[in-house]
Amino acid sequence: MVRRPSRGAVITQWVILALLAAAAVLLFLMAHENFARRHVSFNFSFLAWPANFDIPFHLISWSESDSYGRVIIVALLNTLLVSALAIVTGSVWGLLIGMMRLSRNWLVRNLALAYIEVVRNTPQLVQIVFVYAATVQLPPLRQSIAFAGGALLNNRGLYLPAFVIGDGMWWLPWLAVALLAAIPFLWRRRRGGRPIGAYSLLLVPAAMGLVASAVERMTFPELKGFNITGGVVVPPELVALWIGLSLYAAAFIGEIVRGSIEAVPKGQNEAAQSLGLSYAPRLFLVTLPQALRIMVPPLTSQYLNIIKTSSLGALIAFPELFQMVLGTVMQHSDRYVETLFIVGMVFLAINLVTSAFMNWYNRRAALVER
Amino acid sequence: MDVSSETRLRPGARPRGGGETARAANGPAARAIDWLRRNLFSSIGNTALTLAVLAVLALALPPLYHWAIGDATISGNNRAACIGDGACWTFIKVRLPTFFYGHYPDAERWRVHLALILLVLFGLPVMREGMQRRGLFTVLLLTLFPLLAGILLVGGVAGLREVDTTLWGGLMLNVVISFLAIEASLLLGILLALGRRSVLPAVRTFSIGYIELWRGMPLLIIVITSATLVPLFLPEGASVDRLVRFIVAFSLFEAAYMAEAIRGGLQGVPTGQIEAAQSIGLRWWQVRAFVELPQALRFAFPSIINTSMDLFKDTTLVSFIGLFDLLSAVIAASKDTAWLGYYKEGYVFAMVVFFIACFAMSLQARRLERRLNRHK
Numbered sequence: 233m234v235r236r237p238s239r240g241a242v243i244t245q246w247v248i249l250a251l252l253a254a255a256a257v258l259l260f261l262m263a264h265e266n267f268a269r270r271h272v273s274f275n276f277s278f279l280a281w282p283a284n285f286d287i288p289f290h291l292i293s294w295s296e297s298d299s300y301g302r303v304i305i306v307a308l309l310n311t312l313l314v315s316a317l318a319i320v321t322g323s324v325w326g327l328l329i330g331m332m333r334l335s336r337n338w339l340v341r342n343l344a345l346a347y348i349e350v351v352r353n354t355p356q357l358v359q360i361v362f363v364y365a366a367t368v369q370l371p372p373l374r375q376s377i378a379f380a381g382g383a384l385l386n387n388r389g390l391y392l393p394a395f396v397i398g399d400g401m402w403w404l405p406w407l408a409v410a411l412l413a414a415i416p417f418l419w420r421r422r423r424g425g426r427p428i429g430a431y432s433l434l435l436v437p438a439a440m441g442l443v444a445s446a447v448e449r450m451t452f453p454e455l456k457g458f459n460i461t462g463g464v465v466v467p468p469e470l471v472a473l474w475i476g477l478s479l480y481a482a483a484f485i486g487e488i489v490r491g492s493i494e495a496v497p498k499g500q501n502e503a504a505q506s507l508g509l510s511y512a513p514r515l516f517l518v519t520l521p522q523a524l525r526i527m528v529p530p531l532t533s534q535y536l537n538i539i540k541t542s543s544l545g546a547l548i549a550f551p552e553l554f555q556m557v558l559g560t561v562m563q564h565s566d567r568y569v570e571t572l573f574i575v576g577m578v579f580l581a582i583n584l585v586t587s588a589f590m591n592w593y594n595r596r597a598a599l600v601e602r
Numbered sequence: 603m604d605v606s607s608e609t610r611l612r613p614g615a616r617p618r619g620g621g622e623t624a625r626a627a628n629g630p631a632a633r634a635i636d637w638l639r640r641n642l643f644s645s646i647g648n649t650a651l652t653l654a655v656l657a658v659l660a661l662a663l664p665p666l667y668h669w670a671i672g673d674a675t676i677s678g679n680n681r682a683a684c685i686g687d688g689a690c691w692t693f694i695k696v697r698l699p700t701f702f703y704g705h706y707p708d709a710e711r712w713r714v715h716l717a718l719i720l721l722v723l724f725g726l727p728v729m730r731e732g733m734q735r736r737g738l739f740t741v742l743l744l745t746l747f748p749l750l751a752g753i754l755l756v757g758g759v760a761g762l763r764e765v766d767t768t769l770w771g772g773l774m775l776n777v778v779i780s781f782l783a784i785e786a787s788l789l790l791g792i793l794l795a796l797g798r799r800s801v802l803p804a805v806r807t808f809s810i811g812y813i814e815l816w817r818g819m820p821l822l823i824i825v826i827t828s829a830t831l832v833p834l835f836l837p838e839g840a841s842v843d844r845l846v847r848f849i850v851a852f853s854l855f856e857a858a859y860m861a862e863a864i865r866g867g868l869q870g871v872p873t874g875q876i877e878a879a880q881s882i883g884l885r886w887w888q889v890r891a892f893v894e895l896p897q898a899l900r901f902a903f904p905s906i907i908n909t910s911m912d913l914f915k916d917t918t919l920v921s922f923i924g925l926f927d928l929l930s931a932v933i934a935a936s937k938d939t940a941w942l943g944y945y946k947e948g949y950v951f952a953m954v955v956f957f958i959a960c961f962a963m964s965l966q967a968r969r970l971e972r973r974l975n976r977h978k
Contacts (some may be wrong), residue, residue: 240886241801241802241886242802244802245802245803245804245805248802248804248805248808249804252808259835262835262836262837263834263835266833266834266835266836267834270834272834335651336641336644336648337641337642337648337651337652337655338641338642339642339651339652339655339656340651340652340655343655349961349964350953350957352960352964353911353956353957353960353961353964354915354952354953354956354957354960355915355916355918355929355956356915357918357919357921357929358918358929358932358949358952358953358956359953361929361933361949362949362953365936365945365946365949366946369945536818540819540820540821541820543820543822543823544822544919546822546922547921547922554820554822554823554826558822558823558826562830568830568831568834569831569834572823572826572827572830572831575823576819576823579818579819579820579823580815580818580819583818
């Protein structure tokens with residue numbers, strides 16, 4: 233329905249453009265005047281200043297004399313960490329919820345429905361704060377809950393056994409990650425008409441071998457006096473945010489899974505049945521691969537949602553991007569515009585990268601019609 | 603999410619007919635047994651699953667019952683009243699005024715109640731099906747009601763004491779913000795949705811850019827901007843109430859989501875309708891106002907309700923900028939030293955309040971959706 237716009241419409245368009253431009257100029261002038269009056273300027277020199285505060289949880293090394301610029305990187309890594317964790321657990325849990333919704337068992341089906349309704353009809357922020365309040369109420373250090381495998385859970389967080397990487401070996405685990413990441417690319421390789429992609433699974437033991445050779449020893453968390461030594465600690469804020477984000481996302485992912493599986497034509501399943509395939513192969517070889525294609529676009533926006541809502545961790549003081557940059561850095565450096573600009577740009581970039589990746593995957597996974 | 607799939611055939615429900623109905627006809631007991639067999643015990647695996655779920659429920663539900671009802675306390679009005687192991691609803695009872703009104707003065711609370719009654723009175727004709735002059739009532743709800751309620755809640759005129767917005771709080775604040783933000787974002791969303799489908803390239807580009815940019819941002823960045831950055835863009839000496847600043851920014855944000863909900867409705871209007879309207883010589887705005895939008899809004903109504911529900915849930919984010927909504931009131935209450943340790947009750951209460959409101963909204967959305975699909 234492409235119509236040539238009428239002359240009146242074209243005039244309207246110019247009027248609207250002029251109004252928008254006028255509004256932008258007005259805002260700019262106002263801000264310019266206010267900046268000048270408050271002796272505020274717009275530049276990013278503050279990023280090099282020393283921060284002089286501690287960050288309770290950091291993936292890369294951090295000392296108080298490091299710069300504001302490094303704060304942003306530390307905080308961004310924390311945001312990405314909790315988002316990645318929540319995407320993995322939320323997807324697994326959501327897949328389970330979706331399958332439960334499709335169960336022929338009335339009890340299982342409605343249990344999943346009840347879960348979805350409760351989660352979707354209450355604010356996520358309340359859920360996260362509630363989970364956090366519960367983790368803070370966990371037993372104190374001396375009465376830690378011990379798990380099989382040596383993990384300890386108490387009100388200071390989750391203590392996990394850790395690998396100690398030998399000196400100069402730090403690049404081996406990264407190489408292992410790269411090998412694992414190569415598998416999806418090799419999966420569809422063919423030689424002489426025979427699919428050979430499955431051989432890429434041999435990379436898994438190779439990666440495990442690399443990690444194993446890099447590990448010098450393992451440390452287990454141990455209670456010593458008033459402290460726990462050894463292992464790594466996952467702080468309660470991260471645990472709470474991780475759980476909160478996963479539980480919420482799972483309800484939506486569950487509905488996406490159910491919708492996409494229901495959208496696969498019934499004839500596909502019936503045809504597989506008539507070939508004599510039993511339930512599991514029907515599900516994993518016929519239904520799910522087709523459902524996956526339908527799932528990708530809504531799943532993309534769900535994953536983007538997880539990254540966006542990880543910002544709610546600021547209310548429970550998890551040092552992610554918002555808490556650190558728009559909270560601590562903004563107050564310490566007095567740079568309102570710049571910090572907001574940085575965070576906005578970071579989210580824009582995350583959005584673009586994620587949707588580009590998902591679009592790429594979508595193209596690969598889409599049905600090739602004749 | 604797609605709500606219409608609710609109405610589809612449930613996976614467990616087999617088509618009724620033939621032998622099934624013949625067997626099911628032998629009285630309610632036989633029907634019940636038949637239902638149980640079909641839905642819970644159809645195979646060995648299914649039976650095992652049923653028993654496993656029942657076992658989990660048997661482990662989880664009794665302690666929950668004892669906590670919430672069996673061993674719970676609601677009498678008395680101080681901490682000493684709570685002696686059992688169960689929930690201390692006394693805590694909620696004592697805090698109820700704060701949870702509902704925030705710091706709104708005791709003597710003026712009748713104004714909140716009156717505003718609520720007005721909301722119901724103005725809202726009922728809009729929600730009722732087949733009501734005469736429903737459009738007029740909708741306009742009244744969107745114009746006259748906010749004016750009256752605003753006068754009531756703010757005061758300062760007609761002998762009413764002025765109540766500063768910093769004293770507003772609790773659930774009342776969530777509802778006030780939601781109402782105003784839904785109204786503003788709906789109006790702006792209609793413009794954006796029309797703009798997105800416009801033939802004018804500048805208008806279309808602006809609308810798409812606006813919608814995608816705001817949808818890509820976390821709401822929190824908007825909340826913080828409204829609190830810290832907006833004053834920098836105001837003329838010298840001008841100051842705008844923090845609540846108003848938030849509502850404006852929040853509405854601008856939610857308008858992007860509303861626009862997408864309305865766009866879905868616009869896409870549902872058959873092109874023939876618009877062409878017919880154009881062919882009888884209606885002008886651009888007449889086509890929109892009398893032909894396209896009335897139909898599109900009806901199609902979009904379920905999505906609009908769902909967006910409004912998300913918006914209502916999102917109002918809890920005001921706790922980041924120190925406005926005292928229900929969640930902030932609950933957090934503050936759980937840190938009260940006089941009631942230390944009773945944090946669960948507060949959060950459960952907040953969850954229940956939000957659940958009731960949102961569940962009612964999503965049921966309404968589903969009902970409307972079914973009604974819309976029935977005519978297809």
